[in-house]
Amino acid sequence: MRHNTDRILSTHVGALPAPQGMWGKTDIPDAELTAAVADVMKQQKAAGVDIINEGELTKGGNWVSFINSRLQGFTANTSGNLAKLMSSSADWQAFEKYYQAATASGTLFEATASAPPQTGNTPRDFVCTGPIVYIGQAAIAREIAITQAALDEHDPADVFITSTAPASLEPGRSNEYYNTEEDYLFALADAMRVEYEAIASAGFMVQVDDAWLAALWDRIGIPMGMAAYRRYCALRMEVLNHALRNIPEERVRYHLCWGSWHGPHAHDLPLADIVDILLTVKARTYLIEGANVRHEHEYRVWDSVKLPEGKMLAPGVVSHATTLVEHPALVCERIMRYAKRLGRENVMASTDCGLGLRCHEQIAWAKLRSLSEGAKLASEKLWKSA
Secondary structure, three states: OOOOOOOOOOOOOOOHHHOOOOOOOOOOOHHHHHHHHHHHHHHHHOOOOOOEEEEOHHOOOOOOHHHOOEEEEEEEEEEOOHHHHHHHHHHHOOOOHHHHHHHOOOOOOOOOOOOOOOOOOOOOOEEEEEEEOOOOHHHHHHHHHHHOOOOOOOOOEEEHHHOHHHHHHHOOOOOOOOOOHHHHHHHHHHHHHHHHHHHHHHHEEEEEEEEOOOOHHHHHHHHHHHHHHHHHHHHHHHHHHHHHOOHHHHHHEEEEEOOOOOOOOOOOHHHOOOOHHHHHOOOOOEEEEEOOOOHHHHHHHHHHOOOOOOOEHHHHOOOOOOOOOHHHHHHHHHHHHHHHHHOOOHEOEOOOOOOOOOHHHHHHHHHHHHHHHHHHHHHHHHHHOO
């Protein structure tokens, strides 16, 4: 992962628009998928994005359900525990009528309801009934091979492939096999280590997505209290570091998300309450939300929190949570806030969350263009002033 030397680099979090009918499918012929990945990479470069990926097309667009076929030791069931966890949210209860309406209309994740269902008919609840073993070697090898074939002249060191944090695999996966919670978590980490290391060994950056850890606060965190929830989070960061132990830190990106649905987030966990735990993750770059209206003010956290030596912060400076396309001047302003506090060399411009399946295709690409244009404006100010 490069540091900024003469300009603000730009990136994004993961999912990007896919060709019609491609989301949710895992049986697409290699040649067709490679062509689609090559196209999405070209569009990223045309939009001016520096650190790119394959748009998560190789995973069918879902950041977590792809793993279902890659882990042995789980039995699918129809308990509905994950759905119950979702609806137990303090936000979902406080704004019940809104969430019912958005769910019924299909606009909870994309405003025009044009995005396909993200889980399909795959069971979302599992029980661990035996030793957890990673059996997805062929699947991750295919992801890597297709990404390599689509690279053209792009440096693989400037390309990331996403996977999922152990903590975000827990929801909907109960344990009936391991004696303790810790044993279960570390077994999950050891299994995921295989995927993380395969990505890094291929020369790509590993992005670990943790979209549940912060989002669980208003489901299980509020009842247990802040001190207990911080311990809950700290253990899961330790588990993640265990899984990353053999990968050079500069090859790792960690993405923390507060839940990417389009709805009220009045009970989100404040960044200030978790930032010190976030910074314990063995990663070079931390990607956090910074553009949506519930978290934009949190750039001030960095008035008192020091970014560890050699690390980079990639805050969201455009958001999936609105259909409005951010003006490049606003993107520039958001970048400048972070650069002022952390140093121009330590800030990368990013998105709050994945844009694919969250934004209409036209809006997603427009947001990436605005992102890179804003980064260019900020670069002119930051390096010219020096």
